[in-house]
Amino acid sequence: MSLAAFAPPRELTLDVDDxxxxxxxxxxxGPEIRNDYKKTAGSSDGAKTxxxxxx
Amino acid sequence: xxxxxxxxxDMAWTWNGxxxxxxxxxxxxxxxxxxxxxxxxxxxxxxxxIIVRERAPGRAATSAAPVTVTPHELDEITDxxxxxxxxxxxxxxxxxRPVRITAGGVRSTPLxxxxxxxxxxxxxxxxDLRPYVRGLNPKEVTRMLVYRxxxxxxxxxxxxxxxxxxxxxxxxxxLVIRYPEPVLHAxxxxxxxxxxxxxxxxxxxxxxxxxxxxEPDATLxxxxxxxxxxxxxxxxxxxxxxxxxxxxxxxxxxxxxxxVRRRAEIRDSLPFGPDDLCLDTRDLLMFTPSxxxxxxxxxxxxxxxxxxxxxxxxxxxxxxGAHTVVTGLGGDEMVAVGSAESAQAARDKRQNFDLxxxxxxxxxxxxxxxxxxxxxxxxxxxxxLAAECVAPPLLQAGLWPxxxxxxxxxVELGDQLPFHWRELKQLQRRHLSTFGLSEDACNxxxxxxxxxxxxxxxxxxxxxxxxxxxxxxxxxxEGGLLDPxxxxxxxxxxxxxxxxxxxxxxxxxxxxxxxxxxxFL
Numbered sequence: 001m002s003l004a005a006f007a008p009p010r011e012l013t014l015d016v017d018d019x020x021x022x023x024x025x026x027x028x029x030g031p032e033i034r035n036d037y038k039k040t041a042g043s044s045d046g047a048k049t050x051x052x053x054x055x
Numbered sequence: 056x057x058x059x060x061x062x063x064x065d066m067a068w069t070w071n072g073x074x075x076x077x078x079x080x081x082x083x084x085x086x087x088x089x090x091x092x093x094x095x096x097x098x099x100x101x102x103x104x105i106i107v108r109e110r111a112p113g114r115a116a117t118s119a120a121p122v123t124v125t126p127h128e129l130d131e132i133t134d135x136x137x138x139x140x141x142x143x144x145x146x147x148x149x150x151x152r153p154v155r156i157t158a159g160g161v162r163s164t165p166l167x168x169x170x171x172x173x174x175x176x177x178x179x180x181x182x183d184l185r186p187y188v189r190g191l192n193p194k195e196v197t198r199m200l201v202y203r204x205x206x207x208x209x210x211x212x213x214x215x216x217x218x219x220x221x222x223x224x225x226x227x228x229x230l231v232i233r234y235p236e237p238v239l240h241a242x243x244x245x246x247x248x249x250x251x252x253x254x255x256x257x258x259x260x261x262x263x264x265x266x267x268x269x270e271p272d273a274t275l276x277x278x279x280x281x282x283x284x285x286x287x288x289x290x291x292x293x294x295x296x297x298x299x300x301x302x303x304x305x306x307x308x309x310x311x312x313x314x315v316r317r318r319a320e321i322r323d324s325l326p327f328g329p330d331d332l333c334l335d336t337r338d339l340l341m342f343t344p345s346x347x348x349x350x351x352x353x354x355x356x357x358x359x360x361x362x363x364x365x366x367x368x369x370x371x372x373x374x375x376g377a378h379t380v381v382t383g384l385g386g387d388e389m390v391a392v393g394s395a396e397s398a399q400a401a402r403d404k405r406q407n408f409d410l411x412x413x414x415x416x417x418x419x420x421x422x423x424x425x426x427x428x429x430x431x432x433x434x435x436x437x438x439x440l441a442a443e444c445v446a447p448p449l450l451q452a453g454l455w456p457x458x459x460x461x462x463x464x465x466v467e468l469g470d471q472l473p474f475h476w477r478e479l480k481q482l483q484r485r486h487l488s489t490f491g492l493s494e495d496a497c498n499x500x501x502x503x504x505x506x507x508x509x510x511x512x513x514x515x516x517x518x519x520x521x522x523x524x525x526x527x528x529x530x531x532x533e534g535g536l537l538d539p540x541x542x543x544x545x546x547x548x549x550x551x552x553x554x555x556x557x558x559x560x561x562x563x564x565x566x567x568x569x570x571x572x573x574x575f576l
Contacts, residue, residue, distance in 0.1 A: 014464035035436035
């Protein structure tokens with residue numbers, strides 16, 4: 001077997017350079033952001049994500 | 056994506072057709088058998104690398120048997136393995152050295168680890184690790200009881216560890232799991248005058264759907280009526296006309312008729328496959344005496360609150376011939392609105408830790424909830440936890456989960472979108488409107504949720520399980536995590552007073568944790 005089988009495929013990324021103005025600012029998300037849990041009850045997709053169809 | 060048992064001193068691996076095993080029989084790595092999963096291995100005469108990973112499209116099938124390579128080539132192979140853009144587990148072994156396990160940044164399925172007597176055990180099914188549980192983890196149980204989950208190596212049980220994304224576990228004597236560097240995220244930006252956001256969203260969905268070699272005829276999309284699964288499923292239907300079937304749980308309550316009506320419109324408007332599985336929750340409340348949790352089966356506390364519903368739905372999906380399920384999981388997080396951006400978001404995120412049933416140890420533990428949590432990942436922590444939530448019941452039915460909203464393309468797009476595209480999921484709503492769907496389908500007026508199912512279930516079946524806690528005791532009470540007096544007052548209120556979604560619905564976690572503690576301890 002060729003060792004090529006171990007090589008990863010090229011990861012496609014979405015080019016959004018033309019979409020936005022201004023500088024790209026990168027941050028380290030805080031615990032409350034990276035574990036954002038914004039809903040209080042109910043769920044339409046299950047999985048404890050508590051997705052509501054807000055109106 | 057695998058189960059494992061590894062004795063670090065026992066390291067000459069072969070492939071036996073279904074698993075990597077060692078000659079002495081002390082070690083075994085068993086990949087999950089599925090068309091979207093493959094395994095590959097290499098040995099340099101001393102060291103071995105075993106890789107179990109999600110398949111990438113357009114590549115020939117791999118051979119599972121270990122190939123012999125030079126030490127330099129093995130180093131290259133392990134470096135490359137860490138760059139695999141889909142879910143993977145890399146296992147590196149060498150004689151007389153600790154075993155090292157690396158998880159990929161995409162965690163389509165969980166891996167839980169335990170060890171005892173010098174042997175490492177791992178599984179996607181937490182129930183497999185029940186023999187190694189040594190008690191309740193008060194910090195993690197507190198996070199769960201107060202509905203402030205945090206993605207970390209902690210689980211509710213001392214003795215079971217979560218392999219978080221990109222983490223490296225080293226085992227040999229003791230087990231140490233090391234977190235990776237944080238993934239950096241972009242702040243929201245302003246759009247250019249001609250920005251075509253919806254086109255970028257479509258392209259991102261397509262990238263996510265094309266990341267794996269999906270077989271449309273064996274792929275089913277969740278179509279709940281929600282904006283997230285709707286956004287993904289409609290695109291899948293447009294790309295693979297007539298081939299992608301759909302499934303959902305049908306809710307009860309005020310949003311039921313609307314859900315049924317909107318789903319019908321979406322299905323009628325797009326070329327979905329002929330089959331639409333609808334499991335009516337009206338006929339299946341939570342926590343019935345025959346449910347796995349009520350019967351004392353070892354159901355993970357991280358499994359769905361709607362565990363029995365998804366077990367049943369997944370069985371129907373498998374019977375239809377599908378082997379892959381595409382969800383809308385992660386759509387909330389893709390367009391999350393921060394508290395600083397919106398007063399409504401701040402109100403939604405307001406947390407109520409004043410739950411009468413919290414025991415003294417839980418109350419004391421609240422302030423430590425962020426200790427030892429994982430750094431930022433590409434997907435949000437809640438998305439990663441939710442993916443772990445849905446995976447075991449799917450895998451038990453032979454189904455593989457695909458969550459397009461966790462793909463880098465969509466996460467990075469969502470991070471940068473300005474507020475007005477994320478507010479109330481304008482992105483998903485406007486995307487749905489491009490299919491010519493009605494105002495009702497794109498901007499529903501009533502909430503469609505499981506809140507009413509939770510209410511009915513708690514009243515009809517949950518109260519009995521709460522009384523069982525009060526009458527028989529619970530490991531949660533013994534551990535100081537539940538206060539029986541506070542719980543009793545809340546049960547009396549639930550029986551005699553009008554139902555209040557907050558806090559009453561949060562008793563669901565009390566029931567599921569108690570059931571898990573009884574079954575696992």
